[in-house]
Amino acid sequence: MADIQExxxxxxxxxxxxxxxxxxxxxVADEKWHDLAKALKEQLGFDYLNALVGVDWKDSxxxxxxxxxxxxxxxxxxxxxxxxxxxxRLHTVSDLxxxxxxxEREVYDFFGIxxxxxxxxxxxxxxxxxxxxxxxxxxxxxxxxxxxRLNPEPNEDDTYSLVEDADxxxxxxxxxxxxxxxxxxxxxxxxxxxxxxxxxRTSIEGELVKKVDVVSGYIHRGIEKLSEGLTYQxxxxxxxxxxxxxxHMNRHCLCLCIEKALGIEVPHRAELIRMMMDELMxxxxxxxxxxxxxMDQGATTAFFYPFRERELVYDIFDKxxxxxxxxxxxxxxxxxxxxxxxxxxxxxxxxxxxEAHIPEYHKxxxxxxxxxxxxxxxxxxxxxxAINYAVGGPTGRASxxxxxxxxxxxxxxxxxxxxDEITYNNGDSYDRYMLRLKEMEESxxxxxxxxxxMEKEEGHEFCAKVPKLIKLPxxxxxxxxxxxxxxxxxxxxxxxxxxxxxxxxxxHYQSPCFNLIGVVDLTCKDNLIADLITITASLDYVxxxxxx
Amino acid sequence: xxxxxxxxKWIDDLLTVTCGLPVWLSTTIECVLVGVVLLTLYAVxxxxxxxxxxxxxAWIQCRRGPIRVGPWGLLQIFADVxxxxxxxxxxxxxxxxxxxxxxxxxxxxxxxTMFACLPWGNGLQIIDMNIGVFFIIAMSSLGVIGILLAGxxxxxxxxxxxxxxxxxxMISYELSVGITMLTVVCLAxxxxxxxxxxxxxxxxxxxxxxxxxxxxxxxxxxAANAENNRGPFDLPEAEHELTAGYHTEYSGIHYGxxxxxxxxxxxVVSGIAALLFLGGWMPLHxxxxxxxxxxxxxxxxxxxxxxxxxxxxxxxxxxxxxxPRVRIDQMLGLEWRYLMPIGxxxxxxxxxxxxxxxxx
Numbered sequence: 001m002a003d004i005q006e007x008x009x010x011x012x013x014x015x016x017x018x019x020x021x022x023x024x025x026x027x028v029a030d031e032k033w034h035d036l037a038k039a040l041k042e043q044l045g046f047d048y049l050n051a052l053v054g055v056d057w058k059d060s061x062x063x064x065x066x067x068x069x070x071x072x073x074x075x076x077x078x079x080x081x082x083x084x085x086x087x088x089r090l091h092t093v094s095d096l097x098x099x100x101x102x103x104e105r106e107v108y109d110f111f112g113i114x115x116x117x118x119x120x121x122x123x124x125x126x127x128x129x130x131x132x133x134x135x136x137x138x139x140x141x142x143x144x145x146x147x148x149r150l151n152p153e154p155n156e157d158d159t160y161s162l163v164e165d166a167d168x169x170x171x172x173x174x175x176x177x178x179x180x181x182x183x184x185x186x187x188x189x190x191x192x193x194x195x196x197x198x199x200x201r202t203s204i205e206g207e208l209v210k211k212v213d214v215v216s217g218y219i220h221r222g223i224e225k226l227s228e229g230l231t232y233q234x235x236x237x238x239x240x241x242x243x244x245x246x247x248h249m250n251r252h253c254l255c256l257c258i259e260k261a262l263g264i265e266v267p268h269r270a271e272l273i274r275m276m277m278d279e280l281m282x283x284x285x286x287x288x289x290x291x292x293x294x295m296d297q298g299a300t301t302a303f304f305y306p307f308r309e310r311e312l313v314y315d316i317f318d319k320x321x322x323x324x325x326x327x328x329x330x331x332x333x334x335x336x337x338x339x340x341x342x343x344x345x346x347x348x349x350x351x352x353x354x355e356a357h358i359p360e361y362h363k364x365x366x367x368x369x370x371x372x373x374x375x376x377x378x379x380x381x382x383x384x385x386a387i388n389y390a391v392g393g394p395t396g397r398a399s400x401x402x403x404x405x406x407x408x409x410x411x412x413x414x415x416x417x418x419x420d421e422i423t424y425n426n427g428d429s430y431d432r433y434m435l436r437l438k439e440m441e442e443s444x445x446x447x448x449x450x451x452x453x454m455e456k457e458e459g460h461e462f463c464a465k466v467p468k469l470i471k472l473p474x475x476x477x478x479x480x481x482x483x484x485x486x487x488x489x490x491x492x493x494x495x496x497x498x499x500x501x502x503x504x505x506x507x508h509y510q511s512p513c514f515n516l517i518g519v520v521d522l523t524c525k526d527n528l529i530a531d532l533i534t535i536t537a538s539l540d541y542v543x544x545x546x547x548x
Numbered sequence: 549x550x551x552x553x554x555x556x557k558w559i560d561d562l563l564t565v566t567c568g569l570p571v572w573l574s575t576t577i578e579c580v581l582v583g584v585v586l587l588t589l590y591a592v593x594x595x596x597x598x599x600x601x602x603x604x605x606a607w608i609q610c611r612r613g614p615i616r617v618g619p620w621g622l623l624q625i626f627a628d629v630x631x632x633x634x635x636x637x638x639x640x641x642x643x644x645x646x647x648x649x650x651x652x653x654x655x656x657x658x659x660x661t662m663f664a665c666l667p668w669g670n671g672l673q674i675i676d677m678n679i680g681v682f683f684i685i686a687m688s689s690l691g692v693i694g695i696l697l698a699g700x701x702x703x704x705x706x707x708x709x710x711x712x713x714x715x716x717x718m719i720s721y722e723l724s725v726g727i728t729m730l731t732v733v734c735l736a737x738x739x740x741x742x743x744x745x746x747x748x749x750x751x752x753x754x755x756x757x758x759x760x761x762x763x764x765x766x767x768x769x770x771a772a773n774a775e776n777n778r779g780p781f782d783l784p785e786a787e788h789e790l791t792a793g794y795h796t797e798y799s800g801i802h803y804g805x806x807x808x809x810x811x812x813x814x815x816v817v818s819g820i821a822a823l824l825f826l827g828g829w830m831p832l833h834x835x836x837x838x839x840x841x842x843x844x845x846x847x848x849x850x851x852x853x854x855x856x857x858x859x860x861x862x863x864x865x866x867x868x869x870x871x872p873r874v875r876i877d878q879m880l881g882l883e884w885r886y887l888m889p890i891g892x893x894x895x896x897x898x899x900x901x902x903x904x905x906x907x908x
Contacts, residue, residue: 185705193788207709207876296788298779298873304609370780370872529709530875533789 004074007044012036022260022477023066024076033080034091037065041096045069046076047387048403049097051478051510053491054107056137057081061088061111064491066478066510070387070401073408077478082113089162089170092118099390102214102518110135110224114162116170120177122159125217125547129154134225135506156215177213178203189218193296193533196543200520200532207528212521220547227507232258232332232470235504239490240326242511243545245285246483248277250509251330253481256411257490258332260479261472267461268413270334275412276347276450277321277329278481279443283354284313285484286394286436286443289540293433294365296537297374302365309357312350319346332470334463344451351444351451358437366434375430379523379535382427389522390515393486395539398435399427405482417449429538436540471502485540486512513545550848553671582674586664590812593663595625597811597861604865632807637800640702647701652798652805654694659809659816661687666819667741667828669850680741681729684820685722688775691809692718695777695794698806702797710793713783713876717774720883721781724771727891731764731898732757732824745828752827758906760898765825767891772817773864774879777810780871783879814861822856829853 005017005024012032018025028036040046050066062081068074082088092115094100104115105124112133114121123130131145160174178184178201188199197218203211223242227235239254240247252274259266287306294302314324320339321327329335340346365371381389386396392403404421406414422438424431474496480487489510494502516539523539524532559581563574599614599622606613614621640648664674665684677683692715699711733739735757736747747753753761774781785793795806822828829849833841874882900906 183705185709191791207713294872298782298788299871300605300779301609301869302872304611308610364870365872368872370874370878373878374872374875528875528877529789530783530873 004044004076008036008040008076011039011043021475026076026078028078028080030080030082030090033078034093036078037093037096040067040078045071046074047097049093049099049103049390050075050480050487051489051491051508052093052100052103052107053506053508053510054111054113054135055493055506056111056135058137059083061085061113061136063090063107063113064476065093066489066491070403075409088113089116090114091116091164094118097390098385098388099515099518102514106514109133112136116162116164119161120159120175121161122177125220127153127217128156128158134222177201178211182210187532188215193537194543195292195537195541198517198543198546202529202532204529207530209524209527209529209532212524212532214517214520216517216546218547219544221544223548224507224509227504229503231501231503232472235507236331237328239509240328241544242509242548243483243485243488243513243542244325245288245542246281246485246488246545247325247327248274248281248330249481249483250488251328252278252412253479253483253488253490254492255330255332256481257477257479257492258470258472261475261477261492261494262332262466262470264333264464264466266334266464267459269457269459270462270464271412272450272453272457273335273339273462274330275414275417276447276454277317277327277335278412279447279450280313280316280347280350282443282484283350283440283447284310286440287313287354289436289484290361290365290433293534293537293540294371296533297371299365299368299371302361305357305361305364309350309354312346312353316343316346316350319343331463333466334461336463338460338462344454347447348451351447354440355444358440361437366437372430374530374534375433375538376428377426378429378527378531379538380426380428381519381523385519385522386427389519391486391519392515393482393484393512394435394439395432395516395519396486397422398424398431400425403487405480405487409480411479411481413450413453416453417446419446429534432538432540469500469502471498472496476506483512485516485542485545488512509548511545511548513541513543514548516541517546551671552669552849556671586660586674590660590663590808593815594808594811595629597815598628599625600858600861601811601814601865604862605869608866608869629804632804633801635800637802638797640797643703643797644701647697648797649802651694651698651701652802652809654697655691655809656694656805658687658690658694659812661690662816662820663812665741666816666853667745667823668853669829669848670745672829672850673742676740676742679739681733681739681744685726685729688725688816689718689722691813698798699794702794704797706790706792706796707794710785710790710796714777714794716876717777717781717783717879720880721771721774721887724767724883724887724891725775727888727895728764728768728771729820729824731760731891731895734895734898734902735761737902741823741828744823745830748827748830748833750833752825752830752832754825757825757898758901760894760901761825763890763894764898765821767887767894768821768824769863769867771883771887772821773867774883776813776817776864778814778864779868780873781879782868782873783876788873814864815857818857818860818864819853821860822853826856826860827852828856 008015008026014032016027046067046069048068048070050068053064055062060081060083065078067076080090090113092104094104104118107113109123109125110133132139157177159177160172163171163173182203184201184203186199187202188194189197199215201213202209223238236251236254239250242250287310291303291306317327318324320343321329381399383400386399386401396403400423407421419442422435424435472494476493478491480489491508492504493506495505523535563569602613614624617624617627662684695714696711699707732753735753736744754765795803829852831844831852
């Protein structure tokens with residue numbers, strides 16, 4: 001850590017350092033930021049942008065960048081802020097980390113920070129005629145300003161970029177997303193294969209896709225804004241409503257983050273239960289993913305088979321958590337209730353059944369000549385692209401990118417179990433598909449070891465003692481957990497408010513699916529319409545996770 | 549083998565001799581009778597087929613299918629028909645109304661006409677044309693026009709892509725269907741549908757036609773599936789890509805007509821497969837086994853035809869529910885690179901076989 005600090009100080013003497021937090025914090029002025037970012041990426045190997053979090057500190061507006069060196073797994077974070085609240089402007093890093101393209105648009109949407117040299121400065125989630133920037137602390141929530149509008153969104157084709165010339169003068173260049181001659185077809189928002197309300201404005205030539213413009217925000221619920229008005233316990237509820245196929249992991253992540261801030265030690269048994277639930281959730285998610293991918297390619301029958309096995313997992317959730325979906329099981333300090341006595345037997349049974357059926361899935365689809373023809377070599381994402389677009393999870397691993405948070409930054413009890421991080425090298429749709437099936441076998445392996453540990457477990461405590469009124473000290477924390485579709489990150493900032501019902505100052509979810517849609521244009525370009533469906537299905541995103 | 553032409557002859561005699569009606573009137577009455585019977589059968593078979601598809605599909609997918617309405621869900625289909633008849637026909641803005649409303653009728657008329665050509669039984673042929681098979685091919689091409697019109701006149705991008713795909717697909721695969729039909733015609737020595745059935749009296753063509761007949765049969769299964777827009781070749785409607793393809797904008801009974809035609813086309817292609825390769829209404833005969841052949845003759849010929857057709861339909865359904873959908877380039881590649889050249893070579897081989905007398 002000190003080593004990195006020295007190197008950064010050499011690169012940028014103006015940078016200030018803070019080592020009191022969990023990670024090294026580098027504070028740098030905007031003028032120096034782009035040069036430093038370039039040096040960080042190219043010289044120090046910080047090639048992975050974990051998260052880009054916009055924050056309103058009242059006296060200033062700014063962005064927190066969480067960076068990882070994928071070789072050494074060193075993590076730092078950089079704070080860049082501006083005191084200009086009227087026309088806040090920062091330099092873009094989307095030319096260095098491609099993932100920043102959409103992330104900066106989200107920050108622009110919610111904080112009104114314009115990014116200089118950003119290629120496409122549009123709102124990401126909200127309508128073009130939305131008044132105000134919702135996540136700013138001085139946002140006017142008067143409903144007369146933003147009534148429910150029934151007219152179509154105006155000027156949705158307009159975009160602009162602020163270009164800085166050599167002398168530092170800014171010039172606004174207005175552009176159109178699509179040219180007048182382009183044949184643009186809307187795939188979505190109501191479409192069977194977007195898996196929810198997401199819209200691709202797709203420019204096609206015959207059957208060939210030329211450009212995909214992702215229009216998101218149809219089911220944006222403003223979870224981050226809502227969380228700022230809720231106590232920590234109540235805010236947990238929303239974490240499961242993002243990626244409902246990774247409900248346990250998302251909630252686990254938020255709990256871990258709050259526990260880290262509070263300094264609570266979670267009982268071993270609770271951590272074990274959480275981990276088992278996470279893996280069961282992963283199994284269920286990958287089963288669904290198999291079903292949807294096959295369904296999207298027209299193999300309707302293959303859709304039904306995994307649903308049969310998925311019931312077993314849901315029965316376990318129903319029995320132990322009290323609900324099939326949105327389980328609300330993890331809580332700050334542990335889990336809400338202990339598992340049922342036959343939990344271990346149920347898990348073992350589910351593992352056996354699912355394991356026995358995986359060969360059937362392969363038989364039905366993996367070797368099918370049409371399936372091979374459609375998936376092999378379509379939507380190739382190279383390792384470099386995966387890192388650049390910060391695509392983790394199964395999609396990243398299919399490109400040969402070792403990004404499993406369970407291995408790189410172990411949390412919970414993942415240190416105590418043995419499992420392999422599956423990686424493939426081609427990064428095409430077929431690898432992404434196969435990887436999920438292989439990963440299910442690893443999850444089963446983990447679950448079996450957990451069952452053994454559970455049988456030997458002597459502690460009965462399933463939740464640590466947690467104060468009824470949670471007050472976090474002033475500071476900010478970042479926690480990552482490997483969710484079903486990639487690493488979910490939670491950024492939590494507290495202002496140390498002494499009032500009894502303290503609320504998070506800023507809570508940001510860095511959802512994996514948000515990054516996944518960033519590569520849709522890249523992977524679908526010059527493929528056929530049918531390939532677009534295959535590729536997006538193999539990326540396996542969940543819309544509520546994009547529209548948080 | 550019972551010859552059903554006795555029945556038709558009796559009706560004809562009843563009208564012309566017993567009632568003493570002039571020929572033009574009796575012919576008109578017979579035409580009306582045939583039309584009524586045909587349309588009724590068409591509707592009944594559509595319903596049977598929808599149920600059949602649901603049950604087969606449910607069985608393949610580990611489901612139970614419709615079981616709630618009536619005993620074994622038998623009334624479900626009536627409920628569906630009533631629902632689709634009472635649904636609103638949504639009127640679109642800015643589309644070509646005339647062509648839009650015309651399109652489903654093209655599709656339905658094409659399928660009814662093909663339906664009418666099927667060899668229902670010994671003597672149950674409506675008109676035994678000497679160009680029967682050729683007529684079927686011509687009529688099946690009419691359906692493409694309906695689909696192209698539907699896609700074009702809806703004034704929607706999805707339907708247009710669906711229609712373009714459909715045009716490309718159906719025209720391509722018609723070649724293969726035509727070539728396989730020619731292969732059989734070559735073997736039978738006639739284009740007449742009754743003639744083809746009669747020619748299989750001593751063994752169905754799939755058995756007597758040697759390897760070329762088997763190859764033709766396989767090509768026919770693939771090509772007929774494609775021409776019928778059924779999975780794995782359901783690209784024109786590919787619901788995961790184009791929501792519903794060419795009939796996206798249709799609602800109510802207009803959509804119902806497309807639906808109806810799709811199921812009946814399934815019946816028709818299965819029937820044609822039965823005619824060309826499995827003997828049509830001809831019972832299973834094995835050359836020389838007189839006793840066995842006589843026993844087989846006791847089973848009425850319409851039952852033979854329906855049994856074979858239902859078996860072929862099962863094969864088509866099995867394929868549909870097992871395979872993923874092919875992509876447009878793979879679909880065209882399969883036809884032009886593989887099926888058509890193989891079919892052409894096969895036709896030549898068959899011609900050689902027939903001329904040398906190598907078939908059984």
